[in-house]
Amino acid sequence: MSLPLALIIEDDPDIANVFSFALQLAGYATQTIEDGGLAIEQLNSLLPALVVLDLNLPHVSGESILQHIRTQAGLANTRVIVATAQDRAAEYLQHEADMVLIKPISPTQLMELAARLKPQG
Numbered sequence: 001m002s003l004p005l006a007l008i009i010e011d012d013p014d015i016a017n018v019f020s021f022a023l024q025l026a027g028y029a030t031q032t033i034e035d036g037g038l039a040i041e042q043l044n045s046l047l048p049a050l051v052v053l054d055l056n057l058p059h060v061s062g063e064s065i066l067q068h069i070r071t072q073a074g075l076a077n078t079r080v081i082v083a084t085a086q087d088r089a090a091e092y093l094q095h096e097a098d099m100v101l102i103k104p105i106s107p108t109q110l111m112e113l114a115a116r117l118k119p120q121g
Contacts, residue, residue, distance in 0.1 A: 036060030
């Protein structure tokens with residue numbers, strides 16, 4: 001049985017590594033993308049169970065990526081955790097995302113929340 005995929009879209013490699021570690025502990029296979037444009041391309045062929053999404057990304061914003069996810073039928077079951085340091089953006093996007101977390105985010109917090117969002121079966 002393969003693990004569900006968690007896609008980490010984060011341009012800070014240190015934060016992405018912490019997120020990856022936490023999500024692996026929660027039972028996910030992980031893949032990291034550091035560029036918003038590349039993320040859009042990859043989302044046309046990947047079907048992640050979970051996306052952890054930064055808002056400030058090179059080339060395409062996290063908000064645009066979230067809108068892309070929400071309009072693609074193939075990604076209808078993908079859960080999205082927005083991870084941002086922007087309080088106002090977080091408030092604005094809370095109805096589009098499954099969860100919005102304000103940075104800094106502890107690895108334990110992310111691991112526990114991701115485990116709750118993990119598909120069963």
